[in-house]
Amino acid sequence: MITxxxxxxxxxxxxxxxxxxxxxxxxxxxxDDQKYANWIIARYVNNGxxxxxxxxxxxxxxxxxxxxxxxxxxxxxxxxxxxxxxRIYQIDRSVDKKxxxxxxxxxxxxxxxxxTKGMKAPYRFIGKSIPDVGTKDGIDFGILVEGTGHLxxxxxxxxxxxxxxxxxIEPTGRHEWISSLLKSHHYVIYATEPNKAVAFxxxxxxxx
Amino acid sequence: xxxxxxDDDRMAKPTRVQLRSKLAYDKLARYxxxxxxxxxxxxRPLLITEKGKDFLQDYDRISNFILEMGIxxxxxxxxxxxxxxxx
Numbered sequence: 001m002i003t004x005x006x007x008x009x010x011x012x013x014x015x016x017x018x019x020x021x022x023x024x025x026x027x028x029x030x031x032d033d034q035k036y037a038n039w040i041i042a043r044y045v046n047n048g049x050x051x052x053x054x055x056x057x058x059x060x061x062x063x064x065x066x067x068x069x070x071x072x073x074x075x076x077x078x079x080x081x082x083x084x085x086x087r088i089y090q091i092d093r094s095v096d097k098k099x100x101x102x103x104x105x106x107x108x109x110x111x112x113x114x115x116t117k118g119m120k121a122p123y124r125f126i127g128k129s130i131p132d133v134g135t136k137d138g139i140d141f142g143i144l145v146e147g148t149g150h151l152x153x154x155x156x157x158x159x160x161x162x163x164x165x166x167x168x169i170e171p172t173g174r175h176e177w178i179s180s181l182l183k184s185h186h187y188v189i190y191a192t193e194p195n196k197a198v199a200f201x202x203x204x205x206x207x208x
Numbered sequence: 209x210x211x212x213x214x215d216d217d218r219m220a221k222p223t224r225v226q227l228r229s230k231l232a233y234d235k236l237a238r239y240x241x242x243x244x245x246x247x248x249x250x251x252r253p254l255l256i257t258e259k260g261k262d263f264l265q266d267y268d269r270i271s272n273f274i275l276e277m278g279i280x281x282x283x284x285x286x287x288x289x290x291x292x293x294x295x
Contacts, residue, residue: 013266013269196273196276
């Protein structure tokens, strides 16, 4: 049965862009409404599964919470987990507190390898790469990590959605953080109310 | 780019696009090169691509995104954001 919610979701503007995204891209998802962010994430996972890719959802909370969230969006988490097409992987970013770039990158590299054990490449990752965007110090470090990660992105056979709730970003660091994120991702998706939501290549914002 | 789609034929004529856009030839050539690099148009013959058509449809939303990010989230006064196309 086609419900109003299904119709709203199908008509949600960024969906066409998400369906047409090229492989192995670094994607920024900025949102001010969790509901729309969940739509985007579910579509991204579903598209990956349909293309034979393996999806890993990184979570700071207990995996059950993320499973519930994906289930609510119509993803058969139990079945996909069983088929090793989807995994919810709990991460710990306490190492970021040391503000050591090399250590932070090593940790992420280790998580990528561990979280995909037994799964088939290519991979789709979804996660809040930088946990601390509520402090200026956290943002400064996040810029370094995201920027360096993006420089080496092609070395990994994967695509990655980094999602951030705009309201959580420390106000005095927002300008620098968002500007920097737009430069260190291939695509940006703005998940907000339907008449304003948009997705596009960040290269369009580059100045001569 | 909208000038390219406005042509009556499927293929746009560069001289007509130049007239409509009121751009000097060297500037137009530079913009066309940039649009081709971004896969929005083909230059020989001058055609808009599907990606270019999608961009034209999304242009208002992208402008609004930049404006809203600036005003609502980046604390840039609205008068400073007018006409700005890039952050």
